Amino acid sequence: MLWAIRGNKMIPSLFTQLKQHLQHQKQKRQITPWDTMLFLRQFATLIAAGVPIIQSCTILEKSQAKIALRRLIYAIKRDILAGKTLSHCLQRYPHYFDHLTCQLIKIGEHTGRLDHLLLTIANHQEKYLAFRKRIQQALFYPSLILITAFIITFCMLIFIIPRFAELFQDMQTHLPLLTRLIFYISKQLRSHLLLLLTLVIAFTFLTTKTKYAPVIKQCLKRTLTQLPFIQSSLHKTKLARFARHLALTLTAGIPLTDALLLTSSLDQDFHPTLRHLQTKIRSGLQLHRAMETLPCFPLLMIQMIKVGEESGKLEHMLDKLADFFESDIDQLLHQLTQLLEPLIMIVLGVLIGGLVMGMYLPIFKLGSRL
DSSP, rough: OHHHHHHHHHHHHHHHHHHHHHHHHHHHHHHHHHHHHHHHHHHHHHTTTTOOOOHHHHHHHHHHOOOOHHHHHHHHHHHHHEEEEHHHHHOOOOOTTTHHHHHHHHHHHHHHOHHHHHHHHHHHHHHHHHHHHHHHHHOOOHHHHHHHHHHHHIIIIIIIHHHHHHTTGGGGGOOOOHHHHHHHHHHHHHHTTHHHHHHHHHHHHHHHHHHHHHHHHHHHHHHHHTTTHHHHHHOOOHHHHHHHHHOOOOTTTTHHHHHHHHHHHHHHHHHHHHHHHHHHHHHHHOOHHHHHTTOOOOOOOOHHHHHHHHHHHHHHHHHHHHHHHHHHHHHHHHHHHHHHHHHHHHHHHIIIHHHHHHHHHHEEEEHHOO
């Protein structure tokens, strides 16, 4: 009876300890782009309400669940108390606040529109993060199914197929071609398993821990981006980011040439193109005329920017362009998902169905002989 009472008391205690452990692990997580976006939005709300910057930092610091984010806000508040501006404080953390964000906040400090620009930056980042999340969600399910199928196939070839090979050892010459091919692949994998694992570990180490990691990742990225569908989708993504960033900088009141310079610093692949645009605009051309000299900008984009320049609403038209490109990419991803579903079924049928058929063909053959 006493043991039962103690057991009943121990169960809630274990749940409490587990809950506390999970909360502690959550607090130790690193700062994500979503966290910095929420921080900027909350900061803008407090500044717009007339709360001083130091007091706003104190309120935000106490309201954060993540320890890393609390430490970051405390470090920013400490630097502000030392006499530095908010933009200067954020420049010390380029991993969380990019160059464009710091420059826009600096402009907001000089013009007295800090709350407005903080809110604009937060809205821009929220749209970008939501767009990136939609891409990840669209690719998650097919990737998970394919990875699971390859893992199951690998485990079958390593652990299960050799047992069938031992069972049919006496009739190797009478086995169907598919069965012999599967046995051969399984044998080669088992004999070179150590070499394969070594290569996988070495490749993982080279792409994560060595000084050659950026070069290898860049080579892999260039190889993948040469695929037709991925190349067109990435190009539209770059155009959407360019339009969104340029609209953000123009909304802040930055001149067009300076806005292009700030935008080019965020995308190294697009940097030469934007530098060319900047040179053409300084020579006296309008933005849409400068874009006509480059093949990477579609005709629709040039026409919409021309309308925006003539109507004096260029930043609004750039926002519309970004929405259009993102909607187009969403539609392409939806089509890709619909196309991948039958392809995934075919791959699963070839991998798993082929293995099962190869193992049962000899049994069917023996049954027909009997």
